[in-house]
Amino acid sequence: xxxxxxxxxxxxNRFSGKGVVPRLERGIASICGAQCVRHEIAxxxxxxxxxxxxxxxxxQGFRKIIAVGGDGTINEVARAVIHTPAALGIIPKGSGNGLxxxxxxxxxIEAALQYLFQSDTIAIDTFHINGRLSLNxxxxxxxxxxxxxxxxxxKRGLAGYVQLVIKGYRAFREFEVTxxxxxxxxxxxxxxxxxxxxxxxxxxxxxxxxxxxxxxxLNMVVLRKFPLYRLDLIPAFFRGGMGTSRxxxxxxxxxxxxxxxxxxxxxxxxxxxxVADKFIIQLQPASLNVLVPRGMKC
Numbered sequence: 001x002x003x004x005x006x007x008x009x010x011x012x013n014r015f016s017g018k019g020v021v022p023r024l025e026r027g028i029a030s031i032c033g034a035q036c037v038r039h040e041i042a043x044x045x046x047x048x049x050x051x052x053x054x055x056x057x058x059x060q061g062f063r064k065i066i067a068v069g070g071d072g073t074i075n076e077v078a079r080a081v082i083h084t085p086a087a088l089g090i091i092p093k094g095s096g097n098g099l100x101x102x103x104x105x106x107x108x109i110e111a112a113l114q115y116l117f118q119s120d121t122i123a124i125d126t127f128h129i130n131g132r133l134s135l136n137x138x139x140x141x142x143x144x145x146x147x148x149x150x151x152x153x154x155k156r157g158l159a160g161y162v163q164l165v166i167k168g169y170r171a172f173r174e175f176e177v178t179x180x181x182x183x184x185x186x187x188x189x190x191x192x193x194x195x196x197x198x199x200x201x202x203x204x205x206x207x208x209x210x211x212x213x214x215x216x217x218l219n220m221v222v223l224r225k226f227p228l229y230r231l232d233l234i235p236a237f238f239r240g241g242m243g244t245s246r247x248x249x250x251x252x253x254x255x256x257x258x259x260x261x262x263x264x265x266x267x268x269x270x271x272x273x274x275v276a277d278k279f280i281i282q283l284q285p286a287s288l289n290v291l292v293p294r295g296m297k298c
Contacts, residue, residue, distance in 0.1 A: 006064075007038035008089070008116065009057035011050050011077055013069030014043060024068070024091075024109055031113045044073070054080035063087065064291065066116065070094015071136050071202065071269045078126070078288055079133055087121045087289035095161065096202015096270065099136040102213070103198075104296045115293045122298050123286040124213040125197055130279055132268045135288065137201050137208070140193040140258070140279060142172045142225075144265035148272040174225050175264055180257040181220070188249070191225035193258065195281055199240070202270065208250060209240035213298040216285045217252040224248075256281045 010028060025041060032039040040062075042053045054065050054077045066089035067077040074090055081088045091112045092100035106112045129138045139147075149164050174189045194201075196208035196219040208219035224247040226233055233245055263275035292298070 007040070007062055008032060008064045008066055009054075009060075009062040010039065010041045010066045010068055010091070011053045011057075011073070012041060012043050013050065013067075013073040013093070027109055027113050031117070035117055037117075044069075044076075048076060050076035051079045053077075058084055058086050064089055064116070066091060068093055071096065071098055072271045074099060075133060075135055075269045075271070078135055082126060082133065082284075082288045085289070087291050089116050089119070089291040094202070094270075096205075098200045098202035098205075098270070099198055101202065101204060102136070102200060103290070103292045103298065105293065116291060118294050119291040120294050120296065121289050122214065122292055122296075124288050124290050124298055125216060125218075126284045126287045127195065127197060127218055128280075128282045128284070129195060129266070129268060130273075130276060132273060134195065134197065134268050136198050136269045137194055137196045138266065138268045138273075139195070139201075140177075140266040141175060141190055141264055142168070142192050143194070143201070144267045144272065144275075145172055147267035147270060148265050151272045169228075172225075176261055177222075178259040179220075180259070181251070181253045181255075188222050189224065190222045192221075192223040194219075194221040194223065195253075196221060204238050206238065206240035210250075214286070216283070217254060218256075218281070218283055220251055220253045220256065220281075222249045253281065254283045 044050045050073055057065055063086045065077055065081050065086055067074045068091040071094055078088055090100050090105050092107055127134050146164050150161055153160055174191050177188055177190050179186050194207045196211045198213055199209050199211045200206045207221050211219040226247040258279040260277045263277045265275050266273050
């Protein structure tokens with residue numbers, strides 16, 4: 001058997017997405033046994049627990065820490081893995097699975113387990129927004145408002161998210177923002193400000209189609225509130241075509257400060273993060289090792 005340094009440590013959120021299917025443990029035991037690789041499985045018991053479990057696993061010598069859950073669980077595990085020699089693996093079991101989809105990680109359990117043994121390790125960029133680590137896409141405005149409402153729901157999934165979007169769209173108003181990035185300050189009106197490290201929120205909703213996890217840049221997208229008669233833009237959003245719309249503006253950034261006249265809701269990798277009227281965004285290039293399917297680019 002391999003040493004613990006070559007083993008896999010799985011951190012499982014039972015409650016991500018539709019829950020962890022019963023065949024998960026059998027699948028892990030089967031494939032790790034076939035590969036003669038040591039493994040351990042730990043389950044999260046509360047918010048932030050995944051970070052503690054990952055930190056303990058690294059201290060034990062594990063160098064491949066596998067997050068089984070959604071983008072929130074992945075984020076928690078990454079907080080321990082970042083700036084270490086260890087690598088983050090992903091078994092996507094969330095509602096949207098934005099980071100996994102961007103990286104081409106299979107969504108089915110069996111295929112996702114197989115990729116762990118046919119993988120490359122790449123170093124991806126990460127960033128902080130108001131001191132909180134983000135790997136995928138964080139958002140200010142309407143999507144932050146929806147994330148807060150979504151967190152209150154017992155039932156998860158895309159259908160519930162869409163219901164909240166439809167219900168809240170009319171009521172939520174645009175806000176003003178001052179953007180201090182490279183160059184002179186600019187002012188904009190916004191409905192959503194997305195800080196995108198990868199291309200999508202999840203479910204193939206591509207807010208920043210050109211975004212790369214390894215280019216040393218972030219994509220900041222300012223989305224205006226488009227009228228309801230332009231519902232044709234929603235399919236374009238999933239096709240990655242919002243860049244042709246006058247309600248969509250994107251720029252590349254590194255370190256940026258955003259100032260608003262009043263507090264607005266925001267989320268970090270899909271998890272509601274409260275409200276703020278000032279946002280400090282700081283890029284951390286090539287700061288997190290991630291396992292990706294062999295040959296996959298970031």
